[in-house]
Amino acid sequence: xxxxxxxxxxxxxxxxxxxxxxxxxxxxxxxxxxxxxxxxxxxxxxxxxxxxxxxxxxxxxxxxxxxxxxxxxxxxxxxxxxxxxxxxxxxxxxxxxxxxxxxxxxxxxxxxxxxxxxxxxxxxxxxxxxxxxxxxxxxxxxxxxxxxxxxxxxxxxxxxxxxxxxxxxxxxxxxxxxxxxxxxxxxxxxxxxxxxxxxxxxxxxxxxxxxxxxxxxxxxxxxxxxxxxxxxxxxxxxxxxxxxxxxxxxxxxxxxxxxxxxxxxxxxxxxxxxxxxxxxxxxxxxxxxxxxxxxxxxxxxxxxxxxxxxxxxxxxxxxxxxxxxxxxxxxxxxxxxxxxxxxxxxxxxxxxxxxxxxxxxxxxxxxxxxxxxxxxxxxxxxxxxxxxxxxxxxxxxxxxxxxxxxxxxxxxxxxxxxxxxxxxxxxxxxxxxxxxxxxxxxxxxxxxxxxxxxxxxxxxxxxxxxxxxxxxxxxxxxxxxxxxxxxxxxxxxxxxxxxxxxxxxxxxxxxxxxxxxxxxxxxxxxxxxxxxxxxxxxxxxxxxxxxxxxxxxxxxxxxxxxxxxxxxxxxxxxxxxxxxxxxxxxxxxxxxxxxxxxxxxxxxxxxxxxxxxxxxxxxxxxxxxxxxxxxxxxxxxxxxxxxxxxxxxxxxxxxxxxxxxxxxxxxxxxxxxxxxxxxxxxxxxxxxxxxxxxxxxxxxxxxxxxxxxxxxxxxxxxxxxxxxxxxxxxxxxxxxxxxxxxxxxxxxxxxxxxxxxxxxxxxxxxxxxxxxxxxxxxxxxxxxxxxxxxxxxxxxxxxxxxxxxxxxxxxxxxxxxxxxxxxxxxxxxxxxxxxxxxxxxxxxxxxxxxxxxxxxxxxxxxxxxxxxxxxxxxxxxxxxxxxxxxxxxxxx
Ligand SMILES: *[C@@H]1O[C@H](CO)[C@@H](O)[C@H](O)[C@H]1NC(C)=O
Ligand SMILES: *[C@@H]1O[C@H](CO)[C@@H](O)[C@H](O)[C@H]1NC(C)=O
Ligand SMILES: *[C@@H]1O[C@H](CO)[C@@H](O)[C@H](O)[C@H]1NC(C)=O
Ligand SMILES: *[C@@H]1O[C@H](CO)[C@@H](O)[C@H](O)[C@H]1NC(C)=O
Ligand SMILES: *[C@@H]1O[C@H](CO)[C@@H](O)[C@H](O)[C@H]1NC(C)=O
Ligand SMILES: *[C@@H]1O[C@H](CO)[C@@H](O)[C@H](O)[C@H]1NC(C)=O
Ligand SMILES: *[C@@H]1O[C@H](CO)[C@@H](O)[C@H](O)[C@H]1NC(C)=O
Ligand SMILES: *[C@@H]1O[C@H](CO)[C@@H](O)[C@H](O)[C@H]1NC(C)=O
Numbered sequence: 001x002x003x004x005x006x007x008x009x010x011x012x013x014x015x016x017x018x019x020x021x022x023x024x025x026x027x028x029x030x031x032x033x034x035x036x037x038x039x040x041x042x043x044x045x046x047x048x049x050x051x052x053x054x055x056x057x058x059x060x061x062x063x064x065x066x067x068x069x070x071x072x073x074x075x076x077x078x079x080x081x082x083x084x085x086x087x088x089x090x091x092x093x094x095x096x097x098x099x100x101x102x103x104x105x106x107x108x109x110x111x112x113x114x115x116x117x118x119x120x121x122x123x124x125x126x127x128x129x130x131x132x133x134x135x136x137x138x139x140x141x142x143x144x145x146x147x148x149x150x151x152x153x154x155x156x157x158x159x160x161x162x163x164x165x166x167x168x169x170x171x172x173x174x175x176x177x178x179x180x181x182x183x184x185x186x187x188x189x190x191x192x193x194x195x196x197x198x199x200x201x202x203x204x205x206x207x208x209x210x211x212x213x214x215x216x217x218x219x220x221x222x223x224x225x226x227x228x229x230x231x232x233x234x235x236x237x238x239x240x241x242x243x244x245x246x247x248x249x250x251x252x253x254x255x256x257x258x259x260x261x262x263x264x265x266x267x268x269x270x271x272x273x274x275x276x277x278x279x280x281x282x283x284x285x286x287x288x289x290x291x292x293x294x295x296x297x298x299x300x301x302x303x304x305x306x307x308x309x310x311x312x313x314x315x316x317x318x319x320x321x322x323x324x325x326x327x328x329x330x331x332x333x334x335x336x337x338x339x340x341x342x343x344x345x346x347x348x349x350x351x352x353x354x355x356x357x358x359x360x361x362x363x364x365x366x367x368x369x370x371x372x373x374x375x376x377x378x379x380x381x382x383x384x385x386x387x388x389x390x391x392x393x394x395x396x397x398x399x400x401x402x403x404x405x406x407x408x409x410x411x412x413x414x415x416x417x418x419x420x421x422x423x424x425x426x427x428x429x430x431x432x433x434x435x436x437x438x439x440x441x442x443x444x445x446x447x448x449x450x451x452x453x454x455x456x457x458x459x460x461x462x463x464x465x466x467x468x469x470x471x472x473x474x475x476x477x478x479x480x481x482x483x484x485x486x487x488x489x490x491x492x493x494x495x496x497x498x499x500x501x502x503x504x505x506x507x508x509x510x511x512x513x514x515x516x517x518x519x520x521x522x523x524x525x526x527x528x529x530x531x532x533x534x535x536x537x538x539x540x541x542x543x544x545x546x547x548x549x550x551x552x553x554x555x556x557x558x559x560x561x562x563x564x565x566x567x568x569x570x571x572x573x574x575x576x577x578x579x580x581x582x583x584x585x586x587x588x589x590x591x592x593x594x595x596x597x598x599x600x601x602x603x604x605x606x607x608x609x610x611x612x613x614x615x616x617x618x619x620x621x622x623x624x625x626x627x628x629x630x631x632x633x634x635x636x637x638x639x640x641x642x643x644x645x646x647x648x649x650x651x652x653x654x655x656x657x658x659x660x661x662x663x664x665x666x667x668x669x670x671x672x673x674x675x676x677x678x679x680x681x682x683x684x685x686x687x688x689x690x691x692x693x694x695x696x697x698x699x700x701x702x703x704x705x706x707x708x709x710x711x712x713x714x715x716x717x718x719x720x721x722x723x724x725x726x727x728x729x730x731x732x733x734x735x736x737x738x739x740x741x742x743x744x745x746x747x748x749x750x751x752x753x754x755x756x757x758x759x760x761x762x763x764x765x766x767x768x769x770x771x772x773x774x775x776x777x778x779x780x781x782x783x784x785x786x787x788x789x790x791x792x793x794x795x796x797x798x799x800x801x802x803x804x805x806x807x808x809x810x811x812x813x814x815x816x817x818x819x820x821x822x823x824x825x826x827x828x829x830x831x832x833x834x835x836x837x838x839x840x841x842x843x844x845x846x847x848x849x850x851x852x853x854x855x856x857x858x859x860x861x862x863x864x865x866x867x868x869x870x871x872x873x874x875x876x877x878x879x880x881x882x883x884x885x886x887x888x889x890x891x892x
Contacts, residue, residue, distance in 0.1 A: 034829070035202045037081035038063065038103035039088055040259050040290050042073040043096050060087075064259050068266045070297045075103055075259035086850045101290045101833065104258035104322075105202060106282045108169070108218050108250060108539065140234035140485060142339035143225075143518040143544060146495065148606035149238045152551050157609075158241025159550030163189075164226055165273035166543070167264045168219030168280065170212040170248035172527045177231040178223055182211070187227060190271065191246035194264055200254030203777075212246035216253060217527045219246065221535055222279050224525030225543040226550075233343070233485045233532055235523055238547035241554070245273060249280070258282070258291045261323075265291075265305070269298050274553060277546035279308040279539030281321030283836040285507045285796045292326030299328040304561040306330045306546045308538035309513040310502030316665040317503040317596055317658050317713065318795065318837060320512040325504075328561055330568075331512040334501040334519025334541040335575065335602050338494030341485055341523035343532050347454075347478035348373075351467055360431075360454040360478060361440060373477040374429060377403035381469040383462045386435070387412035389421050400427035401449075404476045406464060409435040409455075415442050419450050428452070431476070433461020454478065485523065485532070493520075493586050496578035497598040499668050501538055504596045505713065507796055507868050509627075511619040511733055514565055515572045515600040517544040548605045555609045562618075569618035570728040571608040574601035574717050577654070579669050592653035594672070595619070595715035595731040612640040613726045620718075622677075622700045622734035625708070626741075627869070630699055634730055636686070636720065637693035645687045645723040648696060652676035652716035655703060655736075659710040663747060665794050665837065666710075675703035677714045677734060702736055711737040739868040742795045745881060749792035752861060752883045755781035755843045758790060766887030769846045772853045781843040787886050789827065789844065789861055793837045797865040799872065800832040804848060807858040807885040819880055821862050825850050835865075846888055856889040 059079040066073045078084045092100045144150040171188050173179055179187025196207030197215050214220045227237035227244055247264035249256045261280065268276045276298065284292070295305050309331045310321035324331035349358045350373065377400060379388055389405075390413035405427045407418050419430055432455045434440040440455045464474055498520040504512040519541030526533035549564055559567065577593040580586045592598075600619065614637040622629050638644050654672040659665060682697035698718065706712040715733040720726075751760045754767075767787050770779050781788065789802060803823035806814060814822040825848035846853045862882045870877030 034102035034104055035257055037078040037084040038075060039100050040073060040075045040103055041097055042071060042099040044098045064263050066262055066266060068270060070266060071294055104282055105255055106258050106261050106280055107255040108280050141236055142337055143522065144238060146338055146518050146602065148604050149548065151606040152609060157551050157555050159239030159547060159554055160241035162242045162550035162553050163272060163274045164242050164546055164550060165245045165247060165268035165276045166219060166222055167247045167249055167268060167276065167278040168222050169216035169250040170214035170219045171223040171244065171246040172214045172220040175220065175525050177228045177525050187244055188246055189243045192267055193248040194260050195249060195251050197252050199251030202257060212248040214527055216250055220527050221524045222543045225522060225540060226547040228525055235532060238544050239550040242550045245271060261291055262294045265295055265298060269303055273303060275304050275546050275549050277306045277543050279542045281308055281310055281324055283319060283838060284322035284325055284834065285318050285320060285836055286834040287325050287327050287506055287508055287510065289322045289834045292323040295323040295329050296326040299561045302560055304330060304549055304564050306332055306542050308542040309333045311500045311537050313501045313503050314499055314668040316667055320502045320504045320506060325506045325512050330545060330565060331514050332538055332542040332545050333513035333516030333599055334498035334538045335516050336493045336496050336498055336520035337518045337522060338491055340491045340521050342534050343485055345478055347476060350475040352472045360456060364453045373475045374402060374404045376406050376464060376474040376476055378406045378465055378468055381465055383408065383465050386410060389418040392421055393425050397425045400425045404429045404431050406431045406433065406461065408433055409440055423450055431456060434458040493578050493580050495575055497575055497593045499580055501597060505733060509621050509623045509735060511595065511599060511621055511731060513599045514618060515569055515603050516598055517541040517603055545603060548603060551605055552609055565618040566616045567608045567611060568603050569600035570615035570730060571604045571611055572601035573604055574598060574729060577672065594653050594656040594713060595733045596656060596713045600731045613638055613722055613728060615728050615730060620698060620732040624735040624737060624739045626738040631697050633695050633697045635693055635695045636688060638688040638690060640724060641690045643687055643689050645685060647721045648681050648684050649719045650679045651719050655706055655712040655714040657710040657712050673706055675705040676716055677702050700734060702734055706736055708737045711735060740870060742868055744793055744795045744797045744865050746792040746794050750863060750881050750883065751790055752886050753788045753790045755786045755788040761886050763885050766889060769888055769890050771892055772846065772890055774845060776845060779845060787844045789842045792839045793835065795868060796837045797835045799866045800835045801864040802827040802830045803862045804854055805860050805862045807860050818875060824854055858885050858887045860885045
C-alpha cells in the first residue's frame, strides 16, 4: 500500500514521453529517453561525415549533419534497428569516431497546472479583502517589479540592438503584440522550422521549412515574456527592444529529438544570436549527456544560453533536466508571481440604457444566441441569503428561459442544486455572484437545459440586486471576442520559490538551478483567438532571464556567460521558505529555502546593472563527504572609484533531506532541518581600494546532527555588505553522504512484473509472447501480458546494464561475464546511458540487444549499475542486482 503512494507521487513527475521500449508506470504512458536505432556521432578532429565510410557496416542514413565549429558530427538512423546496439558498438570503435550516443527525446516541460481553486479553497487561500489597486499596469507587470525590470525600463533600457534566439515551438509572429510580421524590420527577424506542423515525435518524419510559425502556443508564450509589444491588456515583454529569431523544434504537439535540438542550437549560434534561450529538456541530472555538451560549448564561445531547469520539483531532488544541467549553462528555476493574472470574457451590462463592460470571472458553456441580450432575473432582494435558489422555486415563478438568472453563491447548497432548481423553471443561463470579496471559481454545471454559467464578484452582484430593487432593468450580453485581464494582486505565495521548480544539485554536485525568475502564473501571448493565456513553469521563468541579460548587455556592454552568471547570482535575492498547503493559508518561515531549489535566488536586474562590486564565482560547491572540498574561495573586485569596506557574514539555509526516513525519494514539502554548516572566512572584513580585488577563503564544517543515510544537502549564503551600501550574496552547498555509496535502486523495487498489472510474477510464471519479430509498437503491453522489468531509481546511474541469464535450462550461446554469471545478451534497448532517476520500466518481447530472440525457456534478469562517481573499469564500482526467475515461450 505504501508503495502505491510513492508511485503516485512520482507519477506527477512525468515530463516527456513517447516511444516503445520503456513505460513509466502506473499510467502505462509510453516513455523512453532514446530514439530506437538513432545515434549522434562526434568525429575525431579533421574527420567529417564524408570521410566517414562504413564498409561492410550496417546501412544508415545521415539524418542531420551537425557539423559546425562547435561539433564535428552527424546524427544517423540505422536501417536495421534490431541490431542497432551491436552496430553502434562497432561504429564507436572506428578510428574516425570520438563519441557516439543514442538520440534522446526532449519535451517541453509539461505546463504546470496551478491549483485550480474550488469554491472553498478560494476563500481560504486568498486574503479576504482584495482591493483593486489604482495602477493596473503595475500589476500587469508584477514580474517586472519583482525582478526590477521596471526600474531598468524607467532608465530607458529595452534590450535594443540585442538578438535573442528562441529554440521552442516557433512564434506566432502574426500576433499584433509580437510585431505582426516575419523578416527584416519585424520583431521576429528570422528563424527556421526543423520539423513542420504535423511532427509529433520520434515516429514522424520532420518536414523542415523556412517558416517557424507556432501552432503549439508554448513558443509564442515564451516570445511574449521576452518581447511583447504594447497591447490592450498591458502585458509587456521584459526586453521589448530586442529582435527575436525562432528555431522551431516542436510540431503542433508532442516532443522532439535531441539531434534536432542540437541542430537548432547550432543554427541559432551560427546565425549570430547574442543570447539563446530554450524552455525545454529531458529528465537527466547528468551534465555529460550530448545535448548538454553542445550547449556548454556554445556557452564556452561566449553566447549565454538560458535553459529551463524543469518542472519536477514536487517529486524529488537531483532532477534538473538536460541541457539546463550542462556546464556553464544558465539553468533557470521558478518563483511564484506576486499577482495572479487571468483573462476572462468581457460582457456588457446595460442598466436602464447605460452600458458598461464587465468581467465574468468564470464561465462555463456558451449561451445560445451568443451576443443576444437577456434581462436579469433574481429570486428576491436579500443579498445575505445563504440559501438563494437552494429549494424549489415557487409556483408563480415565470418561465425563466428568456433570462439570465442571478443567484448569490449559497453556503447552504451546492451550485448544482441551484442550477437544478432554476432549470425546473426553464432557465438556460445562470450568473452566480460571490458571497464574499474575491474570486469564485465554480465547477462546471452546464447540464441541460442550462447552457451557460458565469460568476461575478460580490460587489457587482449586490449592486445589480439593489438596482433591480430600485426598479431599474438590467440586461446582460456576454461577448466572447474580447478578453479582459483580471488581476488578484494579493496572491499569498507571491515571491516564493515555485514548488514545481526542479531541484538540484546535479550528480556532479554542481549548483543547479543557478537562480530563478517569476514562472508561476505568468500571463503572456498565445496563439489563435485566445490572444493571451496564463501558464506556469520554469518555461516561463527562463525567457525572463534571457530578456534580463539583453537589458544588461545594452546597459553594461557584452559580458561573458560566466560574468553574467556571477553578476545575476551575486545580486539575486534568496527567498525565505513558504509551505503551501492545499486548502489552508500558506506558512511563511523566516529561513531561506534550499540553494538546491532556488539557487542564488530571485534575480534583481537593476542591481546587477549597477553593481560596482563584482563577485566571482557564482556559487561554491563543497561536494559530497568523500570528495569534500574543505576550503574554497571567492574574489571581490571593487570597480568603483572609492574605497569600500566589506562585511562578510554567513546566512545559512536549512538543510534538505533527499530521502524520507523510510528510504524513499523525498517529495514536496520535503523535510527541512535546522542543522547547517559552519563557515569560517579568512577575513570577515576587507577593505578594497578602487580597481582592487581580494580573495576570501571559505572553510566549511558540515553539520553534525543530520541523518547521513538520508543524504541531506546543506546550503546557504555568504552575505557581503559594502560600506557603499552594496549588498551581495554567494550561494554555497554541500552533501552529507557519499554519492559513491548511494543505492541507486529503491530497495525491492527491481523485479519482473506482469505488464498488464505490474504485479511481481510468481517464480513458476510463464509468459506466452507474441511471435518473434512482432514490432514493439504493434503490441499493447497493457493488454497482452509480457514480462516487464520494473525499477524505481532513487538516483541516476551513468550506465545501466540488463543481462538475460538462463535459469536451469541449458543456454546455447551464453557467455560468462566478468561478474561470474552466464548471459545470452542484454535486453533490447540496453545499456541505458545517463539513466535519470524516477520510475522506469521496460516491457520485454523476448528480443536481445543483438537483435536475436531469447529461446523459449526460463530466465532471470541480472542488472548492473555503475555507481555515481564510479569508474566503469573497476568491477567493484558496479552494483549487481537480480530479479526472480520467469519463463517465456512464443505464440506462433
Ligand atoms: C445613466 O447615465 C446617465 C448620464 O450619465 C446618469 O445620469 C444616470 O444616473 C445613469 N443611470 C444609471 C442607472 O447608471
Ligand atoms: C565532486 O567530486 C567529483 C568526484 O571527484 C567530481 O567529479 C565533481 O566534479 C565534483 N564536483 C564539484 C562541483 O566540484
Ligand atoms: C474543494 O475544497 C474542499 C475544502 O478543502 C475540499 O475538501 C474538496 O475536496 C475540494 N474539492 C475539489 C473538487 O477539489
Ligand atoms: C581559489 O579557487 C580556485 C578554484 O578552485 C583555485 O584555482 C585557486 O587556487 C584558489 N585560490 C586560492 C588563493 O586558494
Ligand atoms: C522531519 O524531520 C524532523 C527531524 O529532523 C522530524 O521531527 C519530522 O517528523 C520530520 N518530518 C517528516 C515529514 O518527515
Ligand atoms: C547586510 O545587508 C542586508 C541587506 O541590507 C541586511 O539584511 C543584513 O543584515 C546585512 N548584514 C550585515 C552583517 O550587516
Ligand atoms: C505457481 O505457484 C503458485 C504458488 O507459488 C501456485 O499457487 C500455482 O498453482 C503455481 N502455478 C503453476 C502453473 O504451477
Ligand atoms: C547461436 O548463435 C548462432 C550464430 O550466431 C545462431 O545462428 C544461433 O541461432 C544461436 N542459437 C540460439 C539458440 O540463439
